[in-house]
Amino acid sequence: MLLDLLLPRWCVVCARGGSQLCSSCRDALPGLTPPLCELCGAPTAWPVARCRECSGRRLAFASARAAVPYDDDVRRLVRMWKERGLRHLDDAFADVVAGRLARPDADVVTFVPPDAWRSRQRGHRPAERLARALAERWGMACEPLLERAAGAGRRQSSLTRRERLRNPAFTATAKDGRIVLVDDVYTTGATAHAAARALHATVHVVTFARTVRRA
Numbered sequence: 001m002l003l004d005l006l007l008p009r010w011c012v013v014c015a016r017g018g019s020q021l022c023s024s025c026r027d028a029l030p031g032l033t034p035p036l037c038e039l040c041g042a043p044t045a046w047p048v049a050r051c052r053e054c055s056g057r058r059l060a061f062a063s064a065r066a067a068v069p070y071d072d073d074v075r076r077l078v079r080m081w082k083e084r085g086l087r088h089l090d091d092a093f094a095d096v097v098a099g100r101l102a103r104p105d106a107d108v109v110t111f112v113p114p115d116a117w118r119s120r121q122r123g124h125r126p127a128e129r130l131a132r133a134l135a136e137r138w139g140m141a142c143e144p145l146l147e148r149a150a151g152a153g154r155r156q157s158s159l160t161r162r163e164r165l166r167n168p169a170f171t172a173t174a175k176d177g178r179i180v181l182v183d184d185v186y187t188t189g190a191t192a193h194a195a196a197r198a199l200h201a202t203v204h205v206v207t208f209a210r211t212v213r214r215a
């Protein structure tokens with residue numbers, strides 16, 4: 001993008017020149033350190049197979065991990081990345097994720113597709129951009145395997161956008177094996193669950209950030 005080339009690069013956090021997220025601000029991002037829930041990746045007091053947040057819920061993915069907690073600072077950062085389209089943050093975020101999370105034992109990387117409202121905004125595919133940058137770092141192929149389901153006609157379209165986000169529906173290109181599913185933020189796990197269920201595979205969810213519920 002021409003405009004992108006003309007823009008000077010400042011760190012969006014500390015305004016130092018060079019990159020849109022400088023290495024010291026990258027390192028200063030808070031972490032999600034063990035012990036974590038083995039399934040959903042929530043921080044826990046001790047290692048558990050399922051935690052309070054995910055026990056009793058049907059979750060179709062094998063694991064979910066995130067690089068940083070979705071706190072106020074990270075929320076601002078993610079907003080700049082997604083809404084202001086700061087594409088250089090793709091690589092910065094991918095570096096943070098690949099630096100903090102173990103490479104999942106999988107064969108292919110895919111991503112959560114944007115909802116219809118988002119895809120009308122050109123080039124607005126942050127999850128896909130993060131997935132491609134991560135696939136490169138992990139030496140895996142990145143394939144678009146998921147689509148938003150067209151919706152059950154009037155019933156679906158009568159839902160508000162908020163409701164659709166809460167009840168996402170996906171169709172998947174058939175793919176066996178082990179898949180890394182990339183999204184920007186893990187909030188309730190509902191999106192990851194719906195996408196993993198459509199994939200019918202062993203799915204490891206990887207997100208940049210994750211909502212952390214305080215006990």
Ligand SMILES: [Zn+2]
Pocket residue numbers: 011012013014015016021022023024025026
């Ligand atoms: Zn900085």
Ligand SMILES: [Zn+2]
Pocket residue numbers: 037038039040041042049050051052053054055
């Ligand atoms: Zn859990």
